[in-house]
Amino acid sequence: MLARSAECLYWIGRYLERTEHLCQLLGVQIGALIDRPVRELTFGWHRIYKHLQETPPSAGQEDEFTFSEDETLADAFTLTDDLTFEAGNKYSIWSCFAQSRENARQVRHCISEDMWSSLNLSYLRVRNATLADIWQDEPELFYVDLVRDVNTFFGMASVSMYRDEGWDFLQLGKTIEHLQLRVNLLAIQSQDSIPLPSDGSRDFEWTSLLNAYRANGAYQQNYGIDINGEDALDMLVSNADLPNSLMYAITRTDERIRALDLAPDAKSGESALRISGRLKSLVDHEWPDSDDRTRMLLLISNLADRLHGQIAEAWFNYRNENAARQF
């Protein structure tokens, strides 16, 4: 497959995974506007922006969010608009859809008509929407629909896409993005770096995260009804059966990389394989006995970033003189 086409497919996977991730967080956050206390809402906005390493609009300094109900609601509209429709925000849902569609436009010949139509329709729907429109009704449903759109796209891919390298790179992009976003989110949360009022309980931060990841049922099955932060973190990192866990993403990533043919840049390809193996080993063997979980999460985050770099070097942006020739 053409290296640039493979890269486009990889980025389609990444952008759509990012879209789904953000929609899940925003869905929970906006749902919380109905009845949750201001401190929880403030925490939720902090968490979203911090793990994306983005600065919220109008936040001239740290902790500008106030704790007055009225002001928080006003901020919620602005922040939701920024994270949903702001073209200047590279993490906004609009940007993610536009980028994934732009990549798909370049490889329409490599994906099925169903995949293209599904993505194009979602793109048109987001393009034609405004926050003012969706805010009047049940805004969280907008995000539920978008998650469904993303899942429809990947469902279409799974039933219509030939299982060649294109499929592998699409899935690889999806799992790498999954890994990077979630490990950053967990690292932010476990660092206690987000300020809370002194009277605040921390239970809700894990409850909302389990909600966003649709992992409440799995948690109850494993640990019972009381939410404990340590247990929730452990499950979201190392439970291999949970589709939103880091271990799940790491395992799928490793499978995809090993399924690929030898990389044109063999050195980077081998490095990618070693990093992928190291990630598995970290979560499998070192995580359970780790005392410093934040440090472990930061290490996983760092390795995930390096893995992305090595994949790009190995298969997409390799130097011509390093590449083997085929006749």
Next chain:
Amino acid sequence: MATIQERVTRSFTNEGISFTLYDEDEATERIIPIDAIPRIVPQNEWLTIEAGLKQRLTALNRFLHDVYHDARIIKDGVIPVDIVKSCPQYRLEMHRVTTPNDIYVGICGTDIVRTNDGYRVLEDNLRVPSGVSYMIANRRAVKSNMPRTFRQNRVMEIEHYGRYLFETLRDLTWTQVGEPSIALLTPGVFNSAFYEHVFLAHEIGAALVEGQDLVVNDGFVYMRTTGGLKKVDVIYRRVDDDFIDPLVFRRDSALGVPGLMHAFKLGNVSLVNAPGTGVADDKSVYVYVPDMIRYYLSEEPILENVKTYLCRRKEDLEYTLDNLDSLVVKTVGGSGGYGMLIGPQATHEERDSYARGIRADPANFIAQPLLQLSRSPCWIDGALRPRCVDLRPFILQGTETKIVSGAFCRVALPEGSYVVNSSQGGGGKDVWVVRD
């Protein structure tokens, strides 16, 4: 009819069948307007068109081989040397360069209009003709939305165009055996016809490459794949001559591949269409195509040209200047309907201004009478309305010449307009060649 029109339009929107318009600041992706009412062409008329187009392309390929080799047609006085040598599309770099089967134009899109006197060729597009994807997209949309009407009318199929194109490209490789490695070279996602490039790459199973995806090593062309560098046998290029190789043509081109012309001249890769084919679709050379047919094939042209005045000729210049109010005047290198004067619709000042331009550089202009283009019924604003149309069939020439029985029909959608180009508000409609 309104329901069908709405469905057809919606299907184009949902599927993103688009072209890109540019203004000074930005590129805008536009859905190409489609009219759901097909244009009907009886099979007996089509057979004449088909024979005429095959004849014409055969002569044009003979001309291209001749003009880049012995130039017999010039030596024999059929075409003046200055017409050829002054054409910017005449490429010295192609001198004595041979191509597989001596075919220079493998893919041609000829513009035909129907006048009171019958079908006439308006223009031969021999460089990177576009529109074939819209021909097929129109057909798919219309067929799926009025299946019974389609079936009842015994419409001839066009959807095997992709197979014909593949076979033609295979014919135009040097080895002509096995499965060739085909790349479709596109200027990229910002090109107005990018949708078509993707569409065609899919139809023929080609890699859709940009210049940055290709590299020349030891006189061979390779594309960068996830498995390493893969040799390319034939390139269906949708990049203009000027930009395909910065070592030979425009040095500032970022769209091309350094060394591509060297590999091409060595016979290690085929370029379809070959560089330098633009000399044969220059508007001045167009006048001589009927003479080419007589010269190379010893046949009378089956399809006639539109009467054309070459302003480089003194008598034609005088006639043009005296009759600007009834003529359409174009620059010889112009395209897309830009920069032309439609005399009957122009103001006095516009005609005066244009006349000054003609006097300053007569060789740069040709003139044609304003044709009474045939009109076709279109569904516009909830009613049937007549609009001017033309016809662009696509002719493929490899070891044999192939045409599917259909064409891209361009429609001048604004009322009173004669300009069918998509970039100026034109749309498209399906063409039904109906069996007798």
